[in-house]
Amino acid sequence: EDQVTQSPEALRLQEGESSSLNCSYTVSGLRGLFWYRQDPGKGPEFLFTLYSAGEEKEKERLKATLTKKESFLHITAPKPEDSATYLCAVLRTGNQFYFGTGTSLTVIP
Amino acid sequence: DGGITQSPKYLFRKEGQNVTLSCEQNLNHDAMYWYRQDPGQGLRLIYYSQIVNDFQKGDIAEGYSVSREKKESFPLTVTSAQKNPTAFYLCASSMGSGGSDGYTFGSGTRLTVV
Numbered sequence: 001e002d003q004v005t006q007s008p009e010a011l012r013l014q015e016g017e018s019s020s021l022n023c024s025y026t027v028s029g030l031r032g033l034f035w036y037r038q039d040p041g042k043g044p045e046f047l048f049t050l051y052s053a054g055e056e057k058e059k060e061r062l063k064a065t066l067t068k069k070e071s072f073l074h075i076t077a078p079k080p081e082d083s084a085t086y087l088c089a090v091l092r093t094g095n096q097f098y099f100g101t102g103t104s105l106t107v108i109p
Numbered sequence: 110d111g112g113i114t115q116s117p118k119y120l121f122r123k124e125g126q127n128v129t130l131s132c133e134q135n136l137n138h139d140a141m142y143w144y145r146q147d148p149g150q151g152l153r154l155i156y157y158s159q160i161v162n163d164f165q166k167g168d169i170a171e172g173y174s175v176s177r178e179k180k181e182s183f184p185l186t187v188t189s190a191q192k193n194p195t196a197f198y199l200c201a202s203s204m205g206s207g208g209s210d211g212y213t214f215g216s217g218t219r220l221t222v223v
Contacts, residue, residue, distance in 0.1 A: 004151065034211050043115075043199050043214030087152075091209060099151035
């Protein structure tokens, strides 16, 4: 069964405490893996797209990596404004998107 | 600035009532989508449209209807047949029909049954 699983469900970090969020998938025919940030009561905001294993992308304190079975979103020295829910989505052949349930990140000053 | 506008931000529906959620984009994107977001669940696809005057059912289309008369607009109607409509509804668009360039999302409409 095609599935996207994100872990942990919730993560609390002290400001400056680096960590990683995980997105594992069992989707066949991967065409792309997407990371989004969602603030409460708002729509998701695009962060990264990764297309093949070994690919990495960075944006400010965020770095996304991709293997054949999972992706990591590394957060380096987070700040309170990084607090949000981070969503992972996988696009497979046939143009089907599968979304994870998200990781809720709270960064404490 | 280009983007997707959803309205209203909050909507209240009485039992047995149909309501329509608006979604307008000025990105010149071909494809548009409606998703439903519930706590603890991933986004679930309701309907999508790749071209004007054409749309397809997603995974949870029962109790919903859409139209795509203009490229810029993709309204969603939540009918009285939808038994559990309370949720956060997200409209999205993508340049290509396959979505491989990712989605641009609107800010969402929160629908509550009263």
